[in-house]
Amino acid sequence: MSKSVFYHAGCPVCISAEHDIIKLIGKDNVEIVHFGEDASRIPEAENAGVKSVPALVTPTGNVLHINFGASMEDVKA
Amino acid sequence: MSKSVFYHAGCPVCISAEHDIIKLIGKDNVEIVHFGEDASRIPEAENAGVKSVPALVTPTGNVLHINFGASMEDVKA
Numbered sequence: 421m422s423k424s425v426f427y428h429a430g431c432p433v434c435i436s437a438e439h440d441i442i443k444l445i446g447k448d449n450v451e452i453v454h455f456g457e458d459a460s461r462i463p464e465a466e467n468a469g470v471k472s473v474p475a476l477v478t479p480t481g482n483v484l485h486i487n488f489g490a491s492m493e494d495v496k497a
Numbered sequence: 498m499s500k501s502v503f504y505h506a507g508c509p510v511c512i513s514a515e516h517d518i519i520k521l522i523g524k525d526n527v528e529i530v531h532f533g534e535d536a537s538r539i540p541e542a543e544n545a546g547v548k549s550v551p552a553l554v555t556p557t558g559n560v561l562h563i564n565f566g567a568s569m570e571d572v573k574a
Contacts, residue, residue, distance in 0.1 A: 486562065
């Protein structure tokens with residue numbers, strides 16, 4: 421994977437972090453995944469090691485949990 | 498301020514996040530501050546809203562707390 425993936429759930433903390441991340445690394449370098457719009461991506465995120473959102477998975481597969489919006493359990497509820 | 502500032506305290510989580518951030522946004526776009534080497538920057542970070550490290554303060558002044566290495570209280574101890 422050559423892009424980072426930013427997973428979020430639409431919470432205010434998530435949206436704020438999304439704007440920051442896009443400004444910092446450029447919108448062409450990051451795919452935005454909103455679980456509220458596409459819950460089918462949740463297992464993929466969990467497999468990548470995402471424990472809470474918002475989170476950024478880097479091209480090398482590292483997970484950066486940014487601030488704290490919601491746990492993955494909350495997202496699935 | 499035109500650069501982001503990445504504050505950390507040398508913990509393994511911090512170092513890992515530092516490498517990721519530098520790769521993502523470029524080393525010319527971020528100043529790295531290590532509290533273990535320069536504790537005098539701690540008040541500046543707290544004033545910026547940093548609650549734990551590692552944290553990235555964006556050029557617009559937003560604070561992104563990334564993963565969790567140590568609280569600011571731990572850093573000062």
